[in-house]
Amino acid sequence: MSVANEPSFRESVDLMFNRAVxxxxxxxxxxxxxxxxxxxxxVRFGVRLRGEIKxxxxxxxxxxxxxxxxxxxxxxxxxxxxxxxxxxAALMTYKCALVEAPFGGSKGGLCIDPREWDEYELExxxxxxxYELAKRDLIHPSQNVPAPDMGTGEREMAWMADQYARMNTxxxxxxxxxxxxxxxxxxxxxxxEATGRGVEYALQEFFRDPRDIEKAGMxxxxxxxxxxxxxxGNVGYHAAKFLxxxxxxxxxxxxERDGALTNPDGLNVEDVRSWIIKHDGVKGxxxxxxxxxxxxxxxxxxxxxxxxxxxxVINLSNADRIKAPLIIEAANGxxxxxxxxxxxxxGCVIIPDMYANAGGVTVSYF
Ligand code: GLU
Numbered sequence: 001m002s003v004a005n006e007p008s009f010r011e012s013v014d015l016m017f018n019r020a021v022x023x024x025x026x027x028x029x030x031x032x033x034x035x036x037x038x039x040x041x042x043v044r045f046g047v048r049l050r051g052e053i054k055x056x057x058x059x060x061x062x063x064x065x066x067x068x069x070x071x072x073x074x075x076x077x078x079x080x081x082x083x084x085x086x087x088x089a090a091l092m093t094y095k096c097a098l099v100e101a102p103f104g105g106s107k108g109g110l111c112i113d114p115r116e117w118d119e120y121e122l123e124x125x126x127x128x129x130x131y132e133l134a135k136r137d138l139i140h141p142s143q144n145v146p147a148p149d150m151g152t153g154e155r156e157m158a159w160m161a162d163q164y165a166r167m168n169t170x171x172x173x174x175x176x177x178x179x180x181x182x183x184x185x186x187x188x189x190x191x192x193e194a195t196g197r198g199v200e201y202a203l204q205e206f207f208r209d210p211r212d213i214e215k216a217g218m219x220x221x222x223x224x225x226x227x228x229x230x231x232x233g234n235v236g237y238h239a240a241k242f243l244x245x246x247x248x249x250x251x252x253x254x255x256e257r258d259g260a261l262t263n264p265d266g267l268n269v270e271d272v273r274s275w276i277i278k279h280d281g282v283k284g285x286x287x288x289x290x291x292x293x294x295x296x297x298x299x300x301x302x303x304x305x306x307x308x309x310x311x312x313v314i315n316l317s318n319a320d321r322i323k324a325p326l327i328i329e330a331a332n333g334x335x336x337x338x339x340x341x342x343x344x345x346x347g348c349v350i351i352p353d354m355y356a357n358a359g360g361v362t363v364s365y366f
Contacts (some may be wrong), residue, residue, distance in 0.1 A: 002033065002049060002225045004216070005280065005316060005338075006312070006315055006316050006336055006338055007336070007337065008083045008087075009041070009084055009087040009311050009312060009333055009336075010083045010086045010087040010090070010305050011336040012087070012306075012312075012333065012336045012338075013090050013091060013113070013337075015036075015335060016092075016337050017035055017090070017094070018035075019262070020312055021034070021035075022071060022083075023072070023210045025145060030150060030321070031290070032100060033360050034064070034093075035090075036062045036094050037061055037062070037086045037089055038062050038063060038064060038065055038092065039061070040059060040061040040062070040064045040082055040085065040086055041059065041060050041061075041101075041133075041134035041136060041138060042058070042090060043057070043060075043076070043129070043132040043136075044056070044057050044058075044088040045058075045129070045132050046084070047121075047124050047125050047128050047133045047309070049117075049121050049124065050121075050127075052065040052141065055074060055095050055112065056112060056128075056129070056164055057110075057126065058108065058109065058110040058111065058112045058129050058132065058133075058143070059080065059081075059082055059085040059110075060085070060106065060107070060108040060133055060136075060138040061082070061085040061086045061088075061089040061107050061108070061111050062089065062104070062105075062106045062138075062144065063086070063089035063090045063092065063093045063104065063105040063106060063107075063136055063259060063342055064090075064093040064105050064182075065104045065319065066093075066104050066164055067096075067227065068102045068103075068104060068142060068143055068144075069102035069103060069104075069140065069141065069142055069143050069144055069145045069146050070092075070103060070105060070106035070143070070145070070266075070340045071092060071096060071101070071105065071106060071147065071149055071361055071364065072088065072092035072106040072107040072108070072146065072147065072149075072159075072176035072361075073088075073107060073108070073118045073146060073147045073149025073150075073152070073177075073180075073360075074107075074108035074109060074110065074112075074146045074148070074149055074152055075088075075107075075108070075110070075149035075150040075151050075152060075158070076109070076110050076112050076113075076151030076152050076280060077108045077109065077111075077112070077113070077150055078111060078112065078113045078116045078152070078312075079229070079310070080111045080112075081111070081229060081260075081286070082107030082109060084109065084280075084311070085108060085109045085195075085221045086107075087103050087311070087332075087333060088107035088108040088109075088149075088332055088333070089104065089106050089175075090105060090355060091332050091333065091353060092104075092105030092106060092107055092275050092361070093105025093109075094354045095353070095354040095355075095357075095361060096358075096361060098354050098358060099238070099355075099358045099360055099361070099362050100364070101358075101362060101363070101365040102165075102365070103145075103365070105194075106144055106146075107333055108133070108138070108146055108364055109149075110125070112125065112130055112151075114151045114152075115278055119155075122156075123159050124247065124339035126152065126156050126159045127159055127160075127161060127162075129162060130159065130160040130161055130163040131144075131167065131286070134163065134164050134167050134168075134177070135167070135214065135326075138209065139141050139160065139178065140163055140177060140178050141171070141173040141174065141176040142173070142261055143178065143255075143353050144179055145178060145179060145295065145364075146177075146179075147178060147179045147180045147194045147360065147361070147364050148160045148180040150235075150310065153180070153192075153234065154181060154182040154185075154187065154192065155182070156179060157168075157178045157179070157180045157181045157185075157311070158181050158185045158200055158207075159323065160174050160178045161178050161181055161185060161186070162185075162228040163173070164177040164178070164233060165177075168214075172285070175338055179191065179362075179364035180364065184205075184279060184366065186238070186298055188363060188364075190363055191360070191364065192234065192310065193242075193244075194359045194360050194362065194363035194364075195235045195238070195239075195359045195361070196235050196236070196237065196238020196239040196240075196241070196242060196330070197238060197239075197242060197359050198237035198306075198356070198357060198358055198359015198360065198362065199249065199306065199330045199356055199357060199359070200238075200240075200242040200246070201329060201359065202241055202328060202356045203222060203243065203247070203304065203328060203351070204222065204247065206326070206328075206351060207220075207221050207222050207258075215327045215349055216325045216348070216349040217325050217347060218303065218319055218325055218326065220247075222248060222249055223247065223248035223249075224248055224249075224306055225248075225249045225250070225303040225334070226249075226252045226264075226301075226303045226304070227240065227243060227244075227249045227250065227251050227252065227253075227302060227303065227304045227305075228251075228252060228253035228254075228297060228298065228302045228305050228306065228324070228331055229253070229254050229255070229306045229308055230255040230294075230298055230302075230305075230306065230307045230308060230309050230331075231256070231308040231309025231310070231330075231331065232254055232256055232272060232273060232276060232282075232308075232335065232336075233308065233309065234359075235330050235331065236272055236306065236308030236309065236330060239306055239308060239330055240254070240269045240306070241269045241270065241273075244266065244268075245269075245271055249274075249304070250265070250266035250329045251267045251269055252264055252266060252267070252288065252300075252302055253267075253297045253300060253302065254267055254272055254282065255294040255297050255309075255327045256271075256280060256282045256302055258275060258280075258281035258282060258283055258292075258294075259281070259282055259283055259290055259291055259292045259293070259294045260282065260287040260293075260294035260296075260297035261282050261285055261290060261291075262288060262289045262291065262297060263289065264281045267288055268287075272285060272288075273284075274346075279293075295313070295318070296324060297319060298314065298318065299321040299323060301321065301323050302323070302324050303319075303324065303325065303326065303327045304324060304327075304328065304339065305322065305324035305326070305327045306327075306328050306330050307326070307327070307329060307330060307331050307335070308330035308331050308332030308334075309331050310331055310332075310334065311331065311332060311333035311334060312333065312336050313331075313334050314327070314332070314334055314335045314336065315335075315338065315339050316338045316339060316342070318336075319324065319335075319338070319339035319342040319343055320342055321341060322348065325347070325349065326349050326351070327343065327348060327349070327350045327351070328350075328351040328356045329350065329351065329352055329353035329356050329357065330353075330356060330357055331353065332353050332357065334353070334355060335350055341359045
């Protein structure tokens, strides 16, 4: 998402880094060395599909190799570009450092709309992408270990692990070349829901400290808090599910690709999720009001706003209209540096992505 006068995603991450690093008193030069991405590879490859050769573009960016393997997901989306993977790779470095997962930061992406391809085609594309990355050691159990991200999941990780194992038949650790695999392919229980669970835990911790609660001008506990979630993908779905089923939160708004649902009495997350899977969107869901302009619902009155879709959705164009006193960044980089400043000046508390969504990589480490 780009807005006029707004820096790019990578620049936005760097601006926030600069703000933090300004407080650290690092030796001269070290700041710049940490900030920059070490390497970004672009791979272009062809796959014979539907009677012709289709060309795809993918990236793997390595932000910091101060610890190896480097870690970070691979996303499938048409919006993937070099600036984005570099920003996301940097966030992985900071995220791993914060939770003391002993990894450097990396990120990958393939410029593709996964909904345009069937399962067989996606497997061909994924295997070829994995091949291109593996032959450059950009997938490697001891150097670079991808994971799921937007548009990818257990299935894609299983294909990648298998592709790597075929290319490295004597490597006993071959399956450790990616995390987020299905249980039956060497994955760990709890990885799928881990990021959403981490968002829940971060909020639970927030509401345990009266100083934090007061800073946001709030009171009480999570129980009864009105929550708006943007994006009911893997992270948003699990966060909303746990918060409503276990913490007493009311999910009063869910924003999806095709619009938003609102219900002041709370939405049933499981029912909305099933509806989306069946109808390819939220439109028509009973027991809720539907608004086609989903983004406007982020500006509605609520206690906690959870942007769980993608970067830059809270930006210079809407930050001053956001009413939530507490925002938790479940997605990577949903609040731009400019919006962050506006919101902080208004007294809004933002729980940052590098902490809020670190549950995924933490369970990857386990
Ligand atoms: N997509 C995850 C993230 O953004 C990947 C974490 C991992 O490497 O497990 O944190």
